[in-house]
Amino acid sequence: MSLDIKALTEIQWSEIELENVGDWPVIVKIICCTFVAALVLFFSYSLLVSDEIDSYHSAVEKESELRSTYQVKYAVAINLDIYRQQMVEMEKKFSQLLKRLPTSNETPGLLDDLSYVGTTSGLTFLKIGWLPEIKKEFYTELPIKIEVVGTYHEFGDFVDKVAQLPRIVSLHDFSINTSGDSELTFSVVAKTYRYEEGIKK
Known part of the structure; x- marks a missing residue:
């Protein structure tokens, strides 16, 4: 690490120009490549991956909601005959109560x-x-x-x-x-x- 720091201190930053990228010191090229790679990763995540992750989380939440709705409706459907029988009994009792009025x-x-x-x-x-x-x-x-x-x-x-x-x-x-x-x-x-x-x- 001390060699890297020494190499950085010996660089003549005033002589580094974009037109002479090929002549840049290796350490400068590594720093620039690392910086560019970081920028590419950042923008790739922000523009592509981030939206996909949000969509995934939304899909997971929607799936959970649909599962809950399905379970409720399934419970109602499986007991539909019982509910219908209870409805008939309630209507009969309601009719009997009305007769008492x-x-x-x-x-x-x-x-x-x-x-x-x-x-x-x-x-x-x-x-x-x-x-x-x-x-x-x-x-x-x-x-x-x-x-x-x-x-x-x-x-x-x-x-x-x-x-x-x-x-x-x-x-x-x-x-x-x-x-x-x-x-x-x-x-x-x-x-x-x-x-x-x-x-x-």
Whole structure:
């Protein structure tokens, strides 16, 4: 290495010209060739290889994505018969649930049903009546305001009987207050629902 450094220090750089490349010292030719080779490698990588590598990585990512998509679709396809059977069962259950929703002709009878289960539970009605309808996306809520007097046990029996009604009725916003004569006042909003066939989902 010391010889190379010595050779470099002895070069008369002012005498080196492009027109006399053949007369350049060997060490200078080696340096120039190495520099040119490095430039060729750099530009070859930048212009040719780099884009190909990026394309390769993109292709690998795309392949991974396609594999994942394929696995998901394959899992769905292999279970297609099961999904179809489940869809039929869900449609059947949905149809059964719709049948449990009262029609406009049946809603007056629902008040009679609630009155009946309340009185058979030992409750005394203070108030029972319809509240304004509440329109939803594909159904209508039909709330009923109920106020009764009785005991905790009678309230529990009433709630149990409401759950056993053939039509869907849910209880909301209930409150229990004591009155002066040791009786309890039970206030609740019972909601039933009407399916609106004309409304698009």
